[in-house]
Structure formats: structure tokens, C-alpha cells
Amino acid sequence: MKIENLTEGLVLKNYKELCSVLDMPVRDGKSKKLQLQDLARFVELTKEGHKFIVKEIFDVPIEKEDKRKDAKKKGNNSKYSNDIQPLILDTLAKTELGELSLPLSRLLILLKIVNDNYYYGKANIPKLAEIMEMERAFCYDFYFTAHSNFKRKIESALNSLKRRCVIKYKENTYVSVRELDEDKNKTDDIGDWVITTDDSVNMVVERKFRIATKEEERQILKAEKYALKELGYTYITEIVSGYDWGRFNWFVKKYLERTSIAYYYTKYDIIWNREDVIEELESDANFKLSMKARKELQENLNKNIIEMLTSIADKKQLKAIKEQFESIDGTGGKDLYLNKDFLHNNQKLIDMLIVPTARKYKSTLQKPVKTKKKSTKKMVEINSLPF
Numbered sequence: 441m442k443i444e445n446l447t448e449g450l451v452l453k454n455y456k457e458l459c460s461v462l463d464m465p466v467r468d469g470k471s472k473k474l475q476l477q478d479l480a481r482f483v484e485l486t487k488e489g490h491k492f493i494v495k496e497i498f499d500v501p502i503e504k505e506d507k508r509k510d511a512k513k514k515g516n517n518s519k520y521s522n523d524i525q526p527l528i529l530d531t532l533a534k535t536e537l538g539e540l541s542l543p544l545s546r547l548l549i550l551l552k553i554v555n556d557n558y559y560y561g562k563a564n565i566p567k568l569a570e571i572m573e574m575e576r577a578f579c580y581d582f583y584f585t586a587h588s589n590f591k592r593k594i595e596s597a598l599n600s601l602k603r604r605c606v607i608k609y610k611e612n613t614y615v616s617v618r619e620l621d622e623d624k625n626k627t628d629d630i631g632d633w634v635i636t637t638d639d640s641v642n643m644v645v646e647r648k649f650r651i652a653t654k655e656e657e658r659q660i661l662k663a664e665k666y667a668l669k670e671l672g673y674t675y676i677t678e679i680v681s682g683y684d685w686g687r688f689n690w691f692v693k694k695y696l697e698r699t700s701i702a703y704y705y706t707k708y709d710i711i712w713n714r715e716d717v718i719e720e721l722e723s724d725a726n727f728k729l730s731m732k733a734r735k736e737l738q739e740n741l742n743k744n745i746i747e748m749l750t751s752i753a754d755k756k757q758l759k760a761i762k763e764q765f766e767s768i769d770g771t772g773g774k775d776l777y778l779n780k781d782f783l784h785n786n787q788k789l790i791d792m793l794i795v796p797t798a799r800k801y802k803s804t805l806q807k808p809v810k811t812k813k814k815s816t817k818k819m820v821e822i823n824s825l826p827f
Contacts, residue, residue: 443482443497447755449588450494451678458492461759488675496592523741524597527551530729532607532710532717539711544827547708548590552738553745558586558793560805562825570809571801572792577776578785580685580825582793585752587827590745598708606720609710613652613660616702647702659699660692667691685825706827738796746790753786 442463452458459466467475479485484496531550532540545562548554561568562583569576601607652660664676667688673679679688693703721729729737760777776782792798 441479441482445755445759446483446494446497447752447759448494448497448592449585452492452494454490455492491675496596519744520593520741521597521600523737523744524551524593525601526721526729527734527737527741528597528601529606529717529721530734532712533714533721536714538714539709541707541709543705543707544587544591544594547594552742552796553590554586554794555796555798555800557798557801557805560802561793562827564805565825566809567805567807571804572785572788574781574785574788578782579789581776582749582786582789583825584685586749586793587825589748589752598710601720604720606716607710607712609708611706612709613657613704614649614707615652615656615660615704616647616649617656617700618647618702652701652704656699656701656704659696659701660704663692663695664688666695742794742796746794749790749794750787753783757782 442461445461445463450461452461455472456466462479464475476485482498483494484498486493486495528551542550545554545559549556549559561579565576565579565583569579572579598607598609602609668674668676670691671679671684671687679685696703756774756777760774763774764778792801
């Protein structure tokens, strides 16, 4: 069983492909069930139809007599969670209100998993690619890989704290909605809108940000389902390229134009009791980690994250090379991962977006690209990423 052939987020089309990648025999019946149970000691898989999706690869294999729930309590998901949990608690202990609401990207910056360039880079991929002197496809691939892995690591830590009754959290959908401001809009004596000299209606529309209502959640769900159908996909996990994400978001945006929703995003809403957080930290009199302890945790976590992203890129290229070698006509494998600059560009992005001491590019990343190439695909061009 070659677990090293797997990467987190990898989608395998069926059981036979799973066996092929892991170099293990294809079985059926009870033997297949036992085989998958044994595999679950090393990796967490989710199933969508016939497909298997690698959700998490465990740093420490689970003992055969342990159940997954008990193993998590014992800290088998340790390499990242052991550093992430105290850093989250440290952040919460410094917040008097007992509640916090923020998107994943902001939480990553607070925990020093990424630097500020990561946040501003994902909001302007064309400019990031221009600065890095590489094709945008490399940037898209890096962000999709990093985001899915970061999300799993963060939620694993949050779930561990939740199971210990230290916090409660939800991932909520927030919307930016267009609403008429009745206090600012002008009406005549009978309540009709005032008509201006150019025959247009004088109405003031304001943007408001809040948690989506159930009806708005349904509208978003309908928009996403519409986009999937237009692209010919069944599962959202099948969308892996930046170009297809652009098309997906374009179709979602077009559908939502008929609603009041300008755009939507997700945030973690966390609540806690401060005394319980302090107890968990076993902190000093200031109720927080010492500066030295915090720095050591942050540096260790950042080092592990860099190693993870480097390893994933290596495995992607090796898998692509193997697929190309094993294909009949030599055309297998993904072109991006076979590119001679793939690993070099991945390292450049790590150095700029993850390494804490990287030069700050905030102001540069907020500028438009210098030159835009003419394209027939303007309708699907996206500058920012959907997370």
C-alpha cells in the first residue's frame, strides 16, 4: 500500500483507480470492506458516487484497535493540530468579547500560517502572476491546493476544541446585498419616487453585509447548481482549473443578478467562555502564551506547512509523469504538472505567500496589471478567487 502516492484533495474516479494508485489488489465483498477499513487507518476518504476524494492523510497511522473518534482525542492528527489549537486559543484569549467572526484567509494570517501577500494575492491573480513572472495557471493551482489543505487543518483543530467543549463554531454564508435606503430616497407627496430631469428615478441603493437568510441560501444553492449544469459537472470537486472556476463564478454571478445578492462568502463564527480558554492554555498571569512560546509554535507550524506544500507539488509532478509514461500514446498526465517550471514556480509562490519574512507586496497587488492580453474568453476572466 503506497500511501505516498496520495495527496490531500486528490480525486480518484472509482475503487479500481484507488487500488491502482495505491498499488494494492482489487477485491470485492467482505475482503474489499476490510481493505478499506485498514486504509482508513492511514487516510480519510470521502465518497461521492463512485469517486473517492482524499480528505486527509494522517501523520501518525491509527492503531488497529483504535476508532477514529478516539484517535482524534489522543491527538493522532498531531503534526498541524498540536500547533494550531494553542494558537487559536491564544487568539481567543486576547479577545474580551467571547466571540469572533472572520473568513479562513484572515484566520490563516492571524495564526501566521501565511503572510499578508497570500490574502492580497488571491484577490488579484493577474497582478500576482505578473509580479511572479509566470502563467496564471500556476497561481490558480497553488491557491486551490493550499486553500483545501488549510481548510482541513483549521477545521480539524476547531473540531477538536469543539469536542472538548471549549468553543462552538459554525461556518456561515454571508452576503452583500443591494437594498434601497428609504431614509435617503426621495419621494413626492403621495409616496412615489422622485423623477429626475433625465427621466430616471432618483433612488439610493446601499450595500449591506450580513448572514444569508434561508431564502438567500436557496438562491445561492440554485445559482451554483445552475453553474454546475452549464459546465457539465456533477460535483463541485471536479472543478480544478482556474479557467473552469472562472466560468463557474461567471454563471453563478449571472444567475444572482436576478436577486438582491451582489456576492457571497463564508466566515467562521466562533463563541467561547474566556475562563475555559484560559484553563486550556494553562497560561501565565497574562492569560496568553509567552511571546517566545507563540513564536516557536508559529515558526514550527509555518515550517510544516511549507514542507507539506512542497511535498504535494512533488507528488503531483511524479503522478503526472507516471500517467504520461503509462498512457498508450504518451499524452497522459496534466500539462501544468509536467511543465519544467512547475516545481520552481511552486517554490517561488511559497517564498512570496507563505514565508513570514517575505517582502510585502500589498500596494503592488492592489494595482491593475500593466498590460492585458486580448482574449475571446473575457466573460470568464476572474481576478479574485472564490474563497
